[in-house]
Amino acid sequence: MITSENISLYYNNTEILSDLSLHINAHESLAIIGPSGCGKTSLLHIFAGLIKPTSGSIFVNHTPLLKPRRTTALISQHYSLLPWKTVFENICLPLHIQKVKRSAFDARTKATLTMLGLNHVKSKYPTELSGGEQQRVAIARALVQTPDLLLFDEAFSSLDAITRDRLQSELKHLHQSTKTTMIFVTHDIEEALYLGERILVMSTQPGTVFKTFVNPSYHNPDAKMSQGFHQLSNQLRQTLNEVMHDAN
Amino acid sequence: MRINSLKFSTLYALLIVTVCWYVIHLLLNTPTVPDPLLTFSRLVNLLTDDLLLHLLSSLGRIVVATSIALILGITVGLMIGLSQFFNTYLSPIVFVLFPLPKIAFLPILMLLFGLGNQSKIILVALIIVFQIIITVKDSVMNLKKEYFLSIKTMGATRIELFKHIIFPSILPSLFTALRLSIGTSISVLFFAENYATTFGIGYFIMDSWIRIDYIDMYAGIVAISLLGLGLFLLIQLIEQRYLPWVQLEKGTQQSFLD
Numbered sequence: 472m473i474t475s476e477n478i479s480l481y482y483n484n485t486e487i488l489s490d491l492s493l494h495i496n497a498h499e500s501l502a503i504i505g506p507s508g509c510g511k512t513s514l515l516h517i518f519a520g521l522i523k524p525t526s527g528s529i530f531v532n533h534t535p536l537l538k539p540r541r542t543t544a545l546i547s548q549h550y551s552l553l554p555w556k557t558v559f560e561n562i563c564l565p566l567h568i569q570k571v572k573r574s575a576f577d578a579r580t581k582a583t584l585t586m587l588g589l590n591h592v593k594s595k596y597p598t599e600l601s602g603g604e605q606q607r608v609a610i611a612r613a614l615v616q617t618p619d620l621l622l623f624d625e626a627f628s629s630l631d632a633i634t635r636d637r638l639q640s641e642l643k644h645l646h647q648s649t650k651t652t653m654i655f656v657t658h659d660i661e662e663a664l665y666l667g668e669r670i671l672v673m674s675t676q677p678g679t680v681f682k683t684f685v686n687p688s689y690h691n692p693d694a695k696m697s698q699g700f701h702q703l704s705n706q707l708r709q710t711l712n713e714v715m716h717d718a719n
Numbered sequence: 720m721r722i723n724s725l726k727f728s729t730l731y732a733l734l735i736v737t738v739c740w741y742v743i744h745l746l747l748n749t750p751t752v753p754d755p756l757l758t759f760s761r762l763v764n765l766l767t768d769d770l771l772l773h774l775l776s777s778l779g780r781i782v783v784a785t786s787i788a789l790i791l792g793i794t795v796g797l798m799i800g801l802s803q804f805f806n807t808y809l810s811p812i813v814f815v816l817f818p819l820p821k822i823a824f825l826p827i828l829m830l831l832f833g834l835g836n837q838s839k840i841i842l843v844a845l846i847i848v849f850q851i852i853i854t855v856k857d858s859v860m861n862l863k864k865e866y867f868l869s870i871k872t873m874g875a876t877r878i879e880l881f882k883h884i885i886f887p888s889i890l891p892s893l894f895t896a897l898r899l900s901i902g903t904s905i906s907v908l909f910f911a912e913n914y915a916t917t918f919g920i921g922y923f924i925m926d927s928w929i930r931i932d933y934i935d936m937y938a939g940i941v942a943i944s945l946l947g948l949g950l951f952l953l954i955q956l957i958e959q960r961y962l963p964w965v966q967l968e969k970g971t972q973q974s975f976l977d
Contacts, residue, residue: 519872541874551865555887555964564883565873596964609869616873 472497472620472652473518478527479677480513487513488524489677497532497619498650500643500689502667504657504707506715510678511656515622518654519545531620540620541569544613548625551609552597558608559584559593565616583615587641603634610642623655627662639665647690660707664688664700672710674717682710725955729948753934762938774942776918780836781904781950784843788900792848793893796855797885810856817849825911834915843907847900854896858889891965894958901950905943920946 473495480488487510495501503511516522517529520539529536531543544565552561563580571579584590587607597605606626613621627635643666646653655666663670668689674681684707688699740755762770798805799813821842828838828845866884875883912921920943927935959966 516868519868521868521871539872539874543872545869545872547865547869549863549865551863551869553866553883553887554968555890555962556883564870568870568873568875568879568883596967598964598967612869622872 472499472532474530474533475517475524476528476530478517478524478529480510480517480522481525482513486677488517489679491527491679493671493680495652495654497652500646500653500655500666500668502655502657502663502670503673504660504663504670504711505673505678505681506675506711507658509673509675511673512624514673514678515545515624515654515656518620519543519622521545541565541616542618543620543622544616544618545622545624546606546609546613546626548628552605552612554597557594557596558589558600561597561608562589562593562612562615565612569616579615579617583611586614587611601634602630603638606630606634606638610638614645619651621651621653623653623657625657626655628657628659635662642666660704660711661695663707664704665694670703670707672707672714674714681714684710725952725959729952750933753937758934758937758941761934762941765935765938766942770920770923770938770942773918773920773923773939774946777905777908777912777920777943778946780840780843780908780919781901784840784904784908785847785897785900787840787844788848788851789893789897791844792851792896793855793889795848796852796889797859799852800856800859801885813849813852813856817853821846822907822910825914829915839908839911839916839919842911843904846907847896847904850900850903851893851896854892855889858892859885862888890962891958894954894962894965897954898951901947901954905947909943 473493475491475493478488478491479486491514503514505511513522517524518531518536520536520543523537531540553564556564559580562583563576566576566579584593587610589604589607589611592600592604592608597608600608609626627638630638639662642653645651646666653666655663657663657666664686667686670684670686672681672683673679684703686703688694688697688703691697691699694700737755740752744752744754766774795809795813799809800806824845825838825842828841832838832841862884866888867880870880870883908919909921909924912919913925916922920939924936924939924943927933927939
């Protein structure tokens, strides 16, 4: 699905990413974890086609990525819902932009509203919703465009623990049922382990791939209770400590 | 604030002001503070006479001046807010011109644009345009980066960014600037209409004053106040009708003094 070859990124003469090579398979769920400021978000924005790497190449489905693709959706920490549009208007915005025919338009928006249980809030404005509902709307807006790549930038970090758990579980279910390629940037080890089939640990700035882990407990419905989950969690913690130690 | 509560609060405020005026009238017992009821009755009579024409002249000047200021202010504000180039080269000019007492330029404007409507309209537009430029610039510069990122990934064009993000985002501050501008433009117009014109509410008030016709003078003051209030309420109602989300955001603001 995505192949990045030796990408580097400079911003204001500071090296943000350095010689980063990575391949992400179609239908994969990848979690990216690393210390603050290691360039995780920048890498996600490169995958979204929002910024171009200073050097190196990036391919999506064997095609060079030169601008945002309409089948990629980005969900950020701050939901990015437009406060002047209702839930319904926010969700159908991508369809507006992509000039989808009106007949298909309403049906797709309604189906997405139903899928995410948002029918009761469709006429409300984002300020009237709780954090969890807002994030659910942001996910609905991403899904309505039937993306083949979903990018999450610390999407659950401002939610309370229970809402976060519920949304994570819904997303995992969604990934397993739709097989959409998902990339999660997070600083939460548990979240990375729960949502990622594969976990990529990045080094400190300039960010690059430090280590990758395959997550054997990803398909386990009670993953969080399994021994493998806790073992990998300790391994990840240790690896992150190594990253920090190397930086110092 | 809903429409009913807006009506109630306006009526409540008008009643309090009238009662205060009446008490002052009774206490001072001088022709310089006439009976408000007598003034209101005179106002009704004058409106069927030539006061309506004076009011419409002033209203016309305000509408034209505000429209010019809005077109110019939004354009320049967007240019500064969205482009580093214009921010570098236009912002300092706006910064220098904004605090100047532009009302002092009336003689120059009269020399350049004549004694008629043109100079008065330009003066009002000149005074309120800077407020609009700064409001629009600040709104655009304070826009969240996340709005743009997620919509750009949907493949939005520049026009769509304007339509879905930039334009709606400046509306709340623009309405606030408009409300403030109404008060300013009426004050400026009152001053400007004292020169080289025989039409306008400013002229009517000053003419009544010179004729020592205090009831007419007060009727003119009430008329200009009602004009300002009417425009203010109109803006408020448009905002409530077309920007309901702004009311919701205001509703979530807590009172820090309670």
